[in-house]
Amino acid sequence: MLGLKKYLQKSFLHWVSKRIPAGRSVALNHRNVFIFPSKSGFVFLLVSVLVWLLGTNYQSNLALLCAYFMFAIFVVGLHHTFSNLSGLTVTGLSSQAVFAGDDCGFDIQLQRAGRGSYESIMLQWPQGRAQLVNLQKGSKLQARVFCKTTKRGYCYPGRLLIESYYPLGLFRCWTHLDLKVKALVYPAPINAGPLPKDALSLREGGAVATDGGEDFIGLKNYQHGHSLKHIAWKQYARGQGMLLKDYCDYRSHQLWLQWEALPGLAREARLARLCYWLLQVSKTEECYGLRLPKVEIQPNSSLQHKLKVLQALALFELETDNAD
Amino acid sequence: MLIKQMPRQSLFWVFVAQTIIIAPHLTHLPEWIVLTWLLILGWRIQMYRGLWRSPKTIEKVALVALCGVGLLFGYSRLFALEPMVGLLVTAFLLKLLEMQQRKELLLVIFIGFFVTATQFLFSVTLAATAYGVISLLLLLVALVSANQDIRIENSHATVRKAVGLMLQSLPLMLLLFIFIPKLGSLWHVPSLKNIAKTGVSNSMSPGDFSRLGLSNEVAFRVTFDTELPRQSQLYWRGLVFSNFDGRRWSPISDFSQSQSQNEVLWAASNLEARSNDWQMLDIPGRETRYQVMLEASQQSWLYSLPMPTEWGGATGLSRDMTLLSKNPITERLTYELVSTFNFEFEPERLSSLGEFQATQLPLDFNPKTQQLALKWLREEGSAKGLMERILRLYNDKFTYTLQPPMLGRHSVDEFLWTTQKGFCEHFASSFVFFMRSAGVPARVVVGYQGGELNPLDNYLIVRQKDAHAWAEVWFQGQGWVRVDPTAAVAPERIEQSLEASLSSADASLVGGFLGRAGAFGWVKQLQLQWDSSNYRWQLWVLGFDRNRQNDFLKKLLGGLQAWKITLAFISVAALCLAPIILRLLWLQRPPPLSPVARCLLRFERKLKKLGLVRRKGETLGDFAIRAAEQHPNYREQFMMIAKLYERVVYGEDNSGMAALNIRISYLKV
Numbered sequence: 001m002l003g004l005k006k007y008l009q010k011s012f013l014h015w016v017s018k019r020i021p022a023g024r025s026v027a028l029n030h031r032n033v034f035i036f037p038s039k040s041g042f043v044f045l046l047v048s049v050l051v052w053l054l055g056t057n058y059q060s061n062l063a064l065l066c067a068y069f070m071f072a073i074f075v076v077g078l079h080h081t082f083s084n085l086s087g088l089t090v091t092g093l094s095s096q097a098v099f100a101g102d103d104c105g106f107d108i109q110l111q112r113a114g115r116g117s118y119e120s121i122m123l124q125w126p127q128g129r130a131q132l133v134n135l136q137k138g139s140k141l142q143a144r145v146f147c148k149t150t151k152r153g154y155c156y157p158g159r160l161l162i163e164s165y166y167p168l169g170l171f172r173c174w175t176h177l178d179l180k181v182k183a184l185v186y187p188a189p190i191n192a193g194p195l196p197k198d199a200l201s202l203r204e205g206g207a208v209a210t211d212g213g214e215d216f217i218g219l220k221n222y223q224h225g226h227s228l229k230h231i232a233w234k235q236y237a238r239g240q241g242m243l244l245k246d247y248c249d250y251r252s253h254q255l256w257l258q259w260e261a262l263p264g265l266a267r268e269a270r271l272a273r274l275c276y277w278l279l280q281v282s283k284t285e286e287c288y289g290l291r292l293p294k295v296e297i298q299p300n301s302s303l304q305h306k307l308k309v310l311q312a313l314a315l316f317e318l319e320t321d322n323a324d
Numbered sequence: 325m326l327i328k329q330m331p332r333q334s335l336f337w338v339f340v341a342q343t344i345i346i347a348p349h350l351t352h353l354p355e356w357i358v359l360t361w362l363l364i365l366g367w368r369i370q371m372y373r374g375l376w377r378s379p380k381t382i383e384k385v386a387l388v389a390l391c392g393v394g395l396l397f398g399y400s401r402l403f404a405l406e407p408m409v410g411l412l413v414t415a416f417l418l419k420l421l422e423m424q425q426r427k428e429l430l431l432v433i434f435i436g437f438f439v440t441a442t443q444f445l446f447s448v449t450l451a452a453t454a455y456g457v458i459s460l461l462l463l464l465v466a467l468v469s470a471n472q473d474i475r476i477e478n479s480h481a482t483v484r485k486a487v488g489l490m491l492q493s494l495p496l497m498l499l500l501f502i503f504i505p506k507l508g509s510l511w512h513v514p515s516l517k518n519i520a521k522t523g524v525s526n527s528m529s530p531g532d533f534s535r536l537g538l539s540n541e542v543a544f545r546v547t548f549d550t551e552l553p554r555q556s557q558l559y560w561r562g563l564v565f566s567n568f569d570g571r572r573w574s575p576i577s578d579f580s581q582s583q584s585q586n587e588v589l590w591a592a593s594n595l596e597a598r599s600n601d602w603q604m605l606d607i608p609g610r611e612t613r614y615q616v617m618l619e620a621s622q623q624s625w626l627y628s629l630p631m632p633t634e635w636g637g638a639t640g641l642s643r644d645m646t647l648l649s650k651n652p653i654t655e656r657l658t659y660e661l662v663s664t665f666n667f668e669f670e671p672e673r674l675s676s677l678g679e680f681q682a683t684q685l686p687l688d689f690n691p692k693t694q695q696l697a698l699k700w701l702r703e704e705g706s707a708k709g710l711m712e713r714i715l716r717l718y719n720d721k722f723t724y725t726l727q728p729p730m731l732g733r734h735s736v737d738e739f740l741w742t743t744q745k746g747f748c749e750h751f752a753s754s755f756v757f758f759m760r761s762a763g764v765p766a767r768v769v770v771g772y773q774g775g776e777l778n779p780l781d782n783y784l785i786v787r788q789k790d791a792h793a794w795a796e797v798w799f800q801g802q803g804w805v806r807v808d809p810t811a812a813v814a815p816e817r818i819e820q821s822l823e824a825s826l827s828s829a830d831a832s833l834v835g836g837f838l839g840r841a842g843a844f845g846w847v848k849q850l851q852l853q854w855d856s857s858n859y860r861w862q863l864w865v866l867g868f869d870r871n872r873q874n875d876f877l878k879k880l881l882g883g884l885q886a887w888k889i890t891l892a893f894i895s896v897a898a899l900c901l902a903p904i905i906l907r908l909l910w911l912q913r914p915p916p917l918s919p920v921a922r923c924l925l926r927f928e929r930k931l932k933k934l935g936l937v938r939r940k941g942e943t944l945g946d947f948a949i950r951a952a953e954q955h956p957n958y959r960e961q962f963m964m965i966a967k968l969y970e971r972v973v974y975g976e977d978n979s980g981m982a983a984l985n986i987r988i989s990y991l992k993v
Binding site for chain 2: 166
């Protein structure tokens with residue numbers, strides 16, 4: 001029984017995926033919105049039939065009117081429930097990158113064309129929590145709908161379920177939309193202890209720096225939390241904004257997060273630990289680089305660099321199976 | 325999956341709706357259900373306020389068990405309407421206490437719909453209907469708010485939505501009501517417990533009618549298709565009493581017996597065949613066609629003007645010219661009749677049994693009357709003379725009053741020769757007794773006399789206070805003749821109304837409070853207005869039975885073929901639903917374009933004729949340049965339009981709008 005239900009559900013979704021093409025932005029109308037009485041709706045119909053039997057058996061026209069009223073409400077409710085979704089335009093906006101195992105939020109925009117009110121619309125990814133939204137004032141709203149992630153790489157949340165029972169709960173009106181959104185999922189960090197000694201390596205092909213220690217390598221944007229002593233005050237005075245003088249301390253240890261530092265571990269285990277070290281290192285101001293088989297990222301300490309390294313970890317050896 | 329939490333707002337509306345729905349049932353629900361209701365409502369409200377906890381399983385089981393025992397033993401009959409409603413209400417209550425989730429809340433609301441429907445079985449007045457409509461509306465409000473986001477607390481909008489839904493579904497409801505064929509009872513259902521009703525009963529003792537005189541309740545309403553007869557002709561015959569035991573008048577025998585004796589004509593066509601035997605002759609003359617809507621009397625006789633010549637359905641004419649129904653009238657009944665005022669009824673002879681019945685007397689009662697009747701007959705020499713003499717006596721000496729003195733064992737003697745004050749039953753009873761004492765066949769007839777015309781809809785309202793008793797006397801060659809001794813003492817009663825015939829002190833008692841209030845003109849007007857709407861309601865909604873439905877559809881469609889009904893239904897249903905769908909689509913229409921956007925559209929359309937189409941993402945400026953390159957002779961105009969457009973849109977300078985419009989209009993391609 002359960003198997004049959006699952007099978008039906010699966011073949012329905014398959015059919016839906018052929019019927020409703022994917023798109024960043026989808027306008028809901030009679031072609032892509034489904035409607036069917038809910039369980040409560042069937043109970044309501046049953047009650048109206050019972051009232052009809054009561055009215056017929058007791059020859060009471062008022063009870064009959066009551067039964068017909070219930071039936072009429074059922075029919076009118078169908079149109080209202082349908083128009084509570086139809087007419088909306090659903091757009092997939094941005095998503096944030098998260099670590100595997102965290103909930104990844106996708107920003108979804110609902111926009112209405114007319115001034116009809118839309119209430120109690122539920123948005124939900126197949127692996128995610130339901131989110132209830134109302135669009136009563138203004139022409140659009142944004143909602144962040146979360147999806148569970150399990151492994152690194154790109155997270156494709158699947159088809160977004162948009163569902164509504166409003167106003168009477170007698171009908172379920174729903175659709176499954178592929179909004180062509182994806183999110184980057186980094187490996188979940190696993191505590192691997194302090195960085196091993198052989199993660200340190202000297203600057204390649206150059207002499208040890210002389211006194212004075214730090215080489216100025218350029219300017220980078222100030223990020224909250226950076227040390228004030230690195231701010232390029234001269235540029236700030238010229239009105240160029242808060243910039244940081246970016247230094248690489250060649251005398252100090254140059255950090256390489258290396259694949260080889262974790263021998264004997266499986267790929268995912270290595271990536272998880274590298275991710276942990278990366279997070280630890282990025283809290284300091286040291287430059288670090290990444291060495292994976294066939295991947296090398298030169299050391300740096302900027303935020304962009306950190307994201308680049310994280311992305312490399314996330315997508316390592318996945319490019320082929322998850323190509324866009 | 326819907327978010328499961330139950331909205332507080334909806335819970336509030338369910339409290340309100342449940343209270344409103346159960347209230348009218350309090351009249352017939354046993355006390356323990358009322359107590360349970362108060363307990364559960366209180367508990368739930370405390371839970372709602374967060375003061376009490378929800379019931380434990382053991383408490384719930386105990387409550388259900390107690391209620392089950394109460395239902396099993398609290399009702400004398402288990403399979404009847406009242407226990408069913410009791411069960412429903414109990415379920416309605418227990419579920420309220422138990423529910424935790426949204427879908428359970430919906431179930432409670434659905435049960436509410438059913439309980440509301442059962443209310444309509446107990447009372448069908450216009451007021452009860454309005455009450456039912458309010459109950460349904462509250463249930464809808466609860467239903468809408470149950471499906472709302474729990475964060476929304478705008479009850480105003482919720483109520484508006486519910487009212488909108490209700491109004492939108494009314495046309496479809498009426499349509500279903502008119503078109504869906506009405507079936508008879510699918511299986512036998514026990515009817516409601518007999519409710520004690522005021523009205524004419526199947527026996528008459530002194531004081532019965534003067535009590536009815538105090539009631540303003542409607543007995544029946546009549547619409548005349550032909551001219552309204554004179555007030556003094558409106559004798560609504562109900563029952564004929566021939567049996568007298570000294571105090572009580574009653575019919576010859578009980579109905580079941582008379583029916584089994586085949587003394588009832590169940591079809592008017594039989595009248596012809598039996599008219600010789602029964603000696604009912606209707607002399608061609610004026611016919612009166614009318615329709616009577618009888619309130620539930622719980623009795624099985626009907627009221628008619630003498631003499632009915634056409635009647636239908638489940639009614640029959642009995643040997644004494646009264647109409648009977650096969651079943652007691654437990655709900656309002658509408659029947660159509662034709663009567664003729666020119667008739668002779670058993671003019672030639674009475675059967676020996678008939679004569680015996682019409683003259684029998686209990687000999688040990690009223691000795692003085694019996695003696696005097698024989699004496700007066702000798703003195704007058706004829707039955708007619710005797711009758712005139714006693715009527716003259718009434719006219720000279722008697723008083724017509726709603727408050728007659730009490731009478732003892734020899735009630736007729738005391739009334740005729742001592743108290744001489746009485747109401748119609750005293751006059752009818754004493755008159756018939758007197759005539760019988762002289763051997764003249766006579767009998768008492770009870771029913772109603774007169775009625776009040778409601779000028780708003782031109783129908784007659786006959787109330788309980790119009791209940792009346794009179795006599796019929798048999799004369800050789802004339803048959804049964806109506807004699808109303810009351811007319812002798814108080815002719816106003818017959819020609820006008822009861823109030824007109826009484827002393828002012830008595831008149832103030834007529835019809836109880838409502839009747840008295842009618843003395844004020846505007847109150848009377850309101851009463852008539854109200855009665856008129858009720859009558860129409862009963863005639864068109866409550867009385868819309870299978871026959872009426874068939875008649876109506878036949879008139880509307882010219883036939884009752886299934887395809888015609890289906891076609892008509894579908895087309896009218898589409899008409900009903902179209903406005904709803906159109907309105908919803910209208911709400912979804914895109915907002916109108918701004919004037920600038922309209923200008924742009926016009927410009928683009930004109931350039932399209934030149935074979936120029938703006939590319940996606942191309943600004944109007946770039947487009948104008950590209951267009952100017954291909955059509956250099958338009959260069960000036962294109963550049964100007966683009967410049968103006970940019971000024972209006974990006975410079976937010978609306979003064980350029982008019983110029984832009986003109987430029988585009990003058991652009992000839």
